[in-house]
Amino acid sequence: MSNGVNVQALLDAREVLKGAPEAAQFTWRASSKWQHGVHSTTKIEKFFGLGQEQSHKNESVFEADHPAIFAAEDNGITPIEYLLVGLAGCLTAGVASVAQNRGIKLNSVEASVEGGHDIRGILGADPDVRNGFNDIKVVFTIDADASPADIEALVAQSQKRSAVFDALTNPTNVTVEVA
Amino acid sequence: MYVTTAVIGAGHAGLAASHFLTAASVDHVVLERGEVANSWRHERWDSLRLLTPNWLSRLPGAAYEGPDPDGYADMGEVVDLLERSAKDVPVRTGVNVTSVRRSPEGYTLTTSEGPIRARTVVIASGACNRPVMPAFDVPARVEQVTPFDYRNPSRLPDGGVLVVGASATGVQLAAEIQRSGRPVVLSAGEHVRMPRVYRDRDVLWWMHHAGVWAQRYDELDDLTRARRLPSPQLVAGSTLDLNALTSMGVELVGRLSTIRDGAALFSGGLRNVAALADLKLNRLLDTFDEWAGTAPGERHEPTRVPASARWRLDLRSGEIGSIVWATGFRPDYSWLDVPVVDEKGALVHDGGVVGDGLYALGLPVLRRRGSTFICGIEDDARDVIGHLVQGLKSA
Secondary structure, eight states, rough: OOOOOOOHHHHHHHHHHTOOGGOOEEOOOOOOEEETTEEEEEEEEEEEETTTTEEEEEEEEEEEEEOOGGGOSSSOOOOOHHHHHHHHHHHHHHHHHHHHTTTTOOOEEEEEEEEEEOOOHHTTSSSSSSSSEEEEEEEEEESSSSSSHHHHHHHHOOOOOOHHHHHHHSOOOOOOOOO | OOOEEEEEESSSSHHHHHHHHHHHHHEEEEESSSTTTTHHSSOOOOOEEEEEGGGGOOOTOOOSSSSOOEEEEHHHHHHHHHHHTTTTTTTTETEEEEEEETTEEEEEEEETTTOOOEEEEEOOOOOOOEEOOOOOOOOSSSHHHHHHHOOGGGGGHHHHHEEESSSSSHHHHHHHHHHOOOOEEEOOOOOOOOSSTTTTEEEEEEHHHHTSTOOOOOOSOOHHHHHHHHOOOOEETTTTTTHHHHHHOEEEEEOOEEETTEEEEEEEEEEHHHHHHHHHHHHHHHHHHHHTTSSOOOOOOOOOOOOOOOEEEEEEEEEEEEEEEOEEOOOTTTBBBSSOOTTTTTTOOOOOEETEEEOOSSSSSSGGGGGGGGGHHHHHHHHHHHHHHHHHHOO
């Protein structure tokens, strides 16, 4: 049975890093460049982890812009939509990993993610409205050789171990400076 | 003074150790900083009763003999139980151990009554010596209370109360504070949901008989996790899960993430910790049914989570008068001058065997899941003291 997740490698890493917290310190990096209007391009390639510089196999390039109804050119998705990409990717990876670890064969995993957003916040139209999402809803449709309760447990455990779920549900200190 | 074995603490664990040491004719002394059952006398709130029914609350040499085996002991009855168990135990009360060090013959204890030399030492000083309190920047106008300070709701200031933590302590205090007329906001992280009764039996009857408590520490998938598991949401006599609290008017919020600029910020993940607890509860009930060989019994309504739980609570607005930190307890090993405590402050031991004649009793899941409860100490003490006695013989 395999969902293609190398769970043994993850379990081995967990054991090793238990005794080596310094190697577990990762830094993820992105660098962006303003293009024109509200369009920017962000590239991601290098990161730091396991005590040294690391690199993805390839550089990834992400365009961020606003849609035409915001009077923009729509060269890419809006920045806040990237949070949905992150959440969907993270929870889905979690479902696959937990399923692998529990010996559950996945036939298909689909998720629809919706973020409710009152844009009066970012427009400054109402000071009582926040800038970010008001709420996010994820609905998984999973076909797997497992009971409904086991599938619910996969999704619950995936949230419990999700970096992006944590980052979205808990506050994080963010420092923004001018170099 | 020299003894073969010094036992530190005259709570249920130290008394049980003494029982088996006496049975093996090992000369020993039980050192107690206060009096027998000191923590039960002085570090508990007024309404607290044991989570285990009386028929389960037994110690070596002392079982429940009263008229209500299905009742739950209050602190006076717990003290009485421990005192009966202490009848033939060589306890020296009022002896505070301030240091334990290795010595050529074993260990040297520095105490308020002078040094004591011992070949072996049993640490039975308890698992709940200090309440855990996260280091957040709480506005000065909000009173902060730990379960060690808390006695009853009347001592809290007027106004709302933020109870942080939804284990047994948190749900019990939330319920009685809400009943006192102070509106309670309960911050819940991961928790263990349990009904008081399943199929007409106390849920701990099932834990005991279905063999859950007998699961050995060295056979568990994740021992660290088992040892850190929050205490179940139980109270004497009735079910006290989050749904019961919601019905009483308690407001649920997510795990407290931080306090920033005078506002408590809660995790938006409340729904998932509730889902995890519901799933685990159903799995537990499934194991009971499997053991009983019967069709599934009643299942409980999923935890009702507010459609949009607050994730921000202004602590400067006057809504909240006090915070009750029901965020767990830790043992205190500051007096232990032997390098057997890990970086997180936990004692490193293998089923209560620390090594070199040093032993521990009375810690969660020490040798079995049942170790966490008073009734688990007899089997643990038999095993641990058995190991100690073997060590003396082979030395």
